[in-house]
Amino acid sequence: MGIKGLNALVSENAPRAITSSEMKSLFGRKIAIDASMCLYQFLIAMRQQDGSNLTNEAGETTSHIMGFFYRTIRMVSLGIKPCYVFDGKPPVLKGGELEKRLKRREEAEAKAKELKETGSVEELQKFERRTVRATRQHNEDAKKLLKLMGIPFVEAPCEAEAQCAELAKKGKVYAAASEDMDTLCYKPPYLLRNVTAAESRKLKVDEFNSEKILEGFEMDLNTFVDMCILLGCDYCETIKGVGPVTAMKLIKEHGSIEKIIEAIEKNPKSKYRVPENWPYKEARELFLHPEVKDGNEVDLKWTEPDVDGLIQYMVRENGFSEQRIRDGAEKLKKGLKTGTQGRLDGFFKVTGTIKKRPAEDDKKKGGKKKAKTTKSRKK
Structure with missing residues (x-):
């Protein structure tokens, strides 16, 4: 959802x-x-x-x-x-x-x-x-x-x-x-x-x-996640009467779900109703600290397709056109080789601070050095 x-x-x-x-x-x-x-x-x-x-x-x-x-x-x-x-x-x-x-x-x-x-x-x-x-x-x-x-x-x-x-x-x-x-x-x-x-x-x-x-x-990430929970996610229901515009307004005003709940409970005339036993904290935890495999431990490898295996599975077992599967396998081979060429923006990275050229420094000093150089050239 x-x-x-x-x-x-x-x-x-x-x-x-x-x-x-x-x-x-x-x-x-x-x-x-x-x-x-x-x-x-x-x-x-x-x-x-x-x-x-x-x-x-x-x-x-x-x-x-x-x-x-x-x-x-x-x-x-x-x-x-x-x-x-x-x-x-x-x-x-x-x-x-x-x-x-x-x-x-x-x-x-x-x-x-x-x-x-x-x-x-x-x-x-x-x-x-x-x-x-x-x-x-x-x-x-x-x-x-x-x-x-x-x-x-x-x-x-x-x-x-x-x-x-x-x-x-x-x-x-x-x-x-x-x-x-x-x-x-x-x-x-x-x-x-x-x-x-x-x-x-x-x-x-x-x-x-x-x-x-x-x-x-x-917003920081914590506040953004709280806003998303208020909007409505897969993990819990929302505060009754709070739509998208109101959710953002409330989180901007109060900064967290806890403070929003506190404000609603202090106002007996509030039109908003907080669900009983609302598990918003658990939902927040799932977003901020999800259960995942450490990305550093995942090794991704793209390899050439197993053409014979594809023919067996796609053609003989599932009835697809053999020529189309072979053509597709060739496109895979060609595309994976092309993709390894990489992008130009991956080769050009700014390293360190760019220093000003001497001429730019001269301008900052009122051009005195430049004038002196010109005079010496006339000699």
Whole structure:
């Protein structure tokens, strides 16, 4: 779900923190991608004309396999080196949100069943998309494919977004890529959105600079995380009656959730209601000190694809075109070699303080030295 309303608040209060550019501008970059988000995107987007999932002869879904294969090739062909990060066990606090998602999915399944008899194709497809869930088998399929493609992946101990941010903070990758805005709470140097979106060929990639966001809001990370909890996250409910604008106003005025609660409790006429046993402190801890693998201990390696293995898995087991898979493997080989050339901005770095030239010093002194030099030349 991410953080409710955060994208709009960042756009309004820290517009300089966001830049939009073509995917090709990421040439030479390594990026860590939220694989769990990709699974949902591909299962929803990669479908047959009648709206049903792509399947192999055994009736097993292959939409996610197709998505990972072709989207990854596109990135690599543009000189980008992606690595994928898979979710581990969900935090205990996320249980309530997961239950809500399950209930919504069950309601969508019931509605889809009803619409098969009476509804239009468009209505049916709308509710069928809401029934999508990524299974353990889908995850294992994606990992097997990535290994054959020579693309590294990381299994996070907990939240994938937090691990993506950790890899970026430790310099293993340039940025974390996810559609979830709560990734900003883990403070990666940069967050990328629309990298794997279904409309990625049309959409530009949005890059969020974490430091500039904090500067724009005039907050430190602790205060920013408190604001995000007030906005609404996956870990706990919000204060009743507090929307995005009010959340930012309250945090600006009081500085922390504790002080906001104190102000509400002191005012018997307050229209805001703090939830009972509100676990905001636990949510804060999950954002500020997430369970992740130390980025320094993660070794990311991109290798040549196993063409024979890809043919066996993609063609013989899942029914894809052999020529297309071979062509894709060649693009992978070529793209990974091109990506190793790196970016020009990686070679030019400012080291130390730039000293002023003598002429600039002369100007500061009123040009006396320069006049003397000119006089001596006349002699």
